[in-house]
Amino acid sequence: MRYFDYIQPENIKQASESAGRDWRKALLYAGGTDLLGLIKNEVESPAALINLKAIPGLNGIEYSEREGLTIGALVKLSQLSAHEVVREKYSVLEQALKETASPQLRNMGTIGGNLCQRPRCWYFRGDFHCLRKGGDICYAVDGENKYHCVIGGGPCFIVHPSDPAVALLTLDAGVTIASAKGTKRVALKDFFVLPEDDIYRENILQPGEIVTHIHVPPVSEKTVSGYIKFRERGAWDFAVVSVAATLRINGDTIIDGKAAFGGVAPKPWQEEKINQKLKGLSVKPGNFESLSAEVLKEAEPLNQNAFKLPLVRNLLKRLLVQLTAS
Amino acid sequence: MKKINIRFKVNGRQADLNIAPNKRLLDVLRDDLGLTGTKEGCDIGECGACTVVLNGRAVHSCLILAAQANGAEIITVEGLTQNGELHPLQKNFLEHGAVQCGFCIPGMLLSSYALLKENPHPREDDIKEAIAGNLCRCTGYKQIIQAVEAAANENNE
Numbered sequence A: 001m002r003y004f005d006y007i008q009p010e011n012i013k014q015a016s017e018s019a020g021r022d023w024r025k026a027l028l029y030a031g032g033t034d035l036l037g038l039i040k041n042e043v044e045s046p047a048a049l050i051n052l053k054a055i056p057g058l059n060g061i062e063y064s065e066r067e068g069l070t071i072g073a074l075v076k077l078s079q080l081s082a083h084e085v086v087r088e089k090y091s092v093l094e095q096a097l098k099e100t101a102s103p104q105l106r107n108m109g110t111i112g113g114n115l116c117q118r119p120r121c122w123y124f125r126g127d128f129h130c131l132r133k134g135g136d137i138c139y140a141v142d143g144e145n146k147y148h149c150v151i152g153g154g155p156c157f158i159v160h161p162s163d164p165a166v167a168l169l170t171l172d173a174g175v176t177i178a179s180a181k182g183t184k185r186v187a188l189k190d191f192f193v194l195p196e197d198d199i200y201r202e203n204i205l206q207p208g209e210i211v212t213h214i215h216v217p218p219v220s221e222k223t224v225s226g227y228i229k230f231r232e233r234g235a236w237d238f239a240v241v242s243v244a245a246t247l248r249i250n251g252d253t254i255i256d257g258k259a260a261f262g263g264v265a266p267k268p269w270q271e272e273k274i275n276q277k278l279k280g281l282s283v284k285p286g287n288f289e290s291l292s293a294e295v296l297k298e299a300e301p302l303n304q305n306a307f308k309l310p311l312v313r314n315l316l317k318r319l320l321v322q323l324t325a326s
Numbered sequence B: 001m002k003k004i005n006i007r008f009k010v011n012g013r014q015a016d017l018n019i020a021p022n023k024r025l026l027d028v029l030r031d032d033l034g035l036t037g038t039k040e041g042c043d044i045g046e047c048g049a050c051t052v053v054l055n056g057r058a059v060h061s062c063l064i065l066a067a068q069a070n071g072a073e074i075i076t077v078e079g080l081t082q083n084g085e086l087h088p089l090q091k092n093f094l095e096h097g098a099v100q101c102g103f104c105i106p107g108m109l110l111s112s113y114a115l116l117k118e119n120p121h122p123r124e125d126d127i128k129e130a131i132a133g134n135l136c137r138c139t140g141y142k143q144i145i146q147a148v149e150a151a152a153n154e155n156n157e
Ligand SMILES: Cc1cc2nc3c(=O)[nH]c(=O)nc-3n(C[C@H](O)[C@H](O)[C@H](O)COP(=O)(O)OP(=O)(O)OC[C@H]3O[C@@H](n4cnc5c(N)ncnc54)[C@H](O)[C@@H]3O)c2cc1C
Pocket: A027, A028, A029, A030, A031, A032, A033, A034, A035, A036, A037, A052, A073, A074, A077, A099, A100, A101, A102, A105, A108, A109, A110, A111, A112, A113, A114, A115, A116, A117, A118, A161, A162, A163, A164, A205, A209, A210, A211, A212, A236, A237, A238, A239, B044, B045, B046
């Protein structure tokens, strides 16, 4: 592996200043499970890594009935899925976390790193100087694009690889972003960007900006939620597609609800129209059928991935039936 | 090149090292400490051959910088044998024919070891889940699962 300096700042200000203004200069380092692979494959060649570990306050999980969950960015995926409140109240998040990567990776990988991980497009990870790496073409357009996006793409067609992000979207989560200049809070749905907005990055972070916390609002007693991930292999794998839903139910009516989709778009995907239709929907298989048929209406699949559309629609239907069964 | 000082415990023994910051835990274990029982497979977190136990949890030593392990307690496959006696997991892997080419076995043993420390009475599903990040090209996993079950039963007797 190429040489890099290893910097261990003791607070956000130092970390942010070390990160500077250039991605080539220095990169933030959490668990390293994504970044070391990228460095090994020479997708990233930072001059320095900035280990966030010594910065206080990024390791805890807190819960209050008013604020909901506050999760430090350095909390490990396995630590989060084992947390009592997550298991009790946020099933969709627990399920997505347990379906993420493998046990070894969940023991090292952090939730902040998971949200900021780079795409898995094999051209991007491989030896191709594609658009996202500053080149001139997207190799996926005429290449192997079975696992690429069906909506929101162009001129690059990645899918966002995070499972937890899809779950967190249905929970209306937000993130705190800190830098030497101060902190701001952003809704998770505004955190991710499409290639048309920024072809080089998957989120709004600028060099020197650090995700410090993830916030998940409280859920009411009547809330049910779940996550279904479709993958091709039995053991660990990234989602071919996935569906998350969080619903508030009263009797046989969905008072309101949110659905989100993974493996279909360059960012964890939500459709306002679908969420609107969930509101007030009565619990009937026929309703779920017609709602699901509306999902990804604007999709423009590539030549190998139209199969994702019926898959996503069926998974949503199945998840809604499951969640409203009892 | 600026080197850094790190120290951690491997198999109960203190190791003090002065290393380049781009060294991975796997490199330090194998090259600097001569603990070649930990295997190098894919190098990118996909095969589990490099699994060690770090502060009680199974992790990939190929995706950890040695510097990240500063202050940690590490167990490698060399640390499972106590006073020349094989660990119950090792004995049962042999008895159940769970070892063929052997390349995946150190990683399998350590994932299983971390499981039994945390959950001495695992169900079959728990075992499958614990070794989900360890690929084996030879055995088809069945004998491995049986071996872990047998070791758990022995421990609980
Ligand atoms: C084989 C394999 C399979 C996987 N399967 C899945 C899967 O099925 N589902 C899934 O969701 N994920 C999967 N992953 C991804 C895995 O979950 C991530 O690698 C992990 O969560 C990243 O966390 P980390 O702490 O190791 O991040 P790092 O590798 O340390 O960092 C990742 C990126 O995020 C940036 N970063 C880290 N922390 C912060 C922060 N606080 N603020 C701003 N930027 C930050 C880093 O600069 C870097 O660019 C898989 C990974 C591998 C290697």
